[in-house]
Amino acid sequence: MIIALAVVCDHALIDQSGKLSVIGIFERIWVERFPAVHPRLHLVLRLKGRRTEIGDHPIVITLKDEAGREVLRGEGAVQIGEPPAGITEVEAGAVLAFDVPLEHPGLYTFDIVVDGKHQAAVPVTVSQMPAPAPQSPRSPLN
Structure with a gap:
């Protein structure tokens, strides 16, 4: 198994036909x-x-901060079903939703392990918003 796509987004879904919308x-x-x-x-x-890879594939997802501290961890399995006759490549989508605690700014990384092998890393940079610029005083209208 390989990960062909790994992204972070606002919303995603997989419809009944298996089509992934991000x-x-x-x-x-x-x-x-x-x-x-x-x-x-x-x-x-x-x-x-x-x-030949149909069946369940264990998956472990961890979110770590720059210091390598684990922020989140999830474990489960992705099931690959038997494709129609003549199809040699199989695929499956997964959409995982998280409420992510952020203790400090910096680089956070989702590490994705499938079948015991590290397959992907998805970085997310967390930054503090700049302070709003001071507004100049208004002059009275004549």
């Missing part, structure tokens, strides 16, 4: 102050493999 891909989160929680971040994966 909205609002991003790599940076702006925060007013720390600590903060970014609500409903979606991590989207598209896995591909050979016909």
